[in-house]
Amino acid sequence: MENASLYLGLTFLTWTSVVFLIVVGVFVDNINFLVYLVATSLTYIYAHKGSLITAYKDTYYITLIRSIGLIVESIVQIILVVTLKSFELFILSIFISNIIQWILTEILFNKKYMLLI
Numbered sequence: 001m002e003n004a005s006l007y008l009g010l011t012f013l014t015w016t017s018v019v020f021l022i023v024v025g026v027f028v029d030n031i032n033f034l035v036y037l038v039a040t041s042l043t044y045i046y047a048h049k050g051s052l053i054t055a056y057k058d059t060y061y062i063t064l065i066r067s068i069g070l071i072v073e074s075i076v077q078i079i080l081v082v083t084l085k086s087f088e089l090f091i092l093s094i095f096i097s098n099i100i101q102w103i104l105t106e107i108l109f110n111k112k113y114m115l116l117i
Helices: 002-026 031-056 061-082 089-113
Strands: none
Touching: 031 061, 031 089, 061 089
């Protein structure tokens, strides 16, 4: 099930990106777009686990994890923009935030919900 969800999510993301690039006529020569695309696709990897946690009416866990990720992301983005004035690092902070959320979701899922599957 986990592999099927990952496969479907990444397939959908890939074709959506291809259609976007064809319609807009933009070729991927911008590293910022690629980092943002990968950061967004990371959410597909752990989305099914968040959905299972939500199905067990433990939405507050997902809300807490998402909030922690967004707070860390916002603080890092403010620091990066003010001190380094780097848009590349600004986009990279989204990637790092999604990895933090993925790790926290995996820890919670393996600790509380692994035996239910």
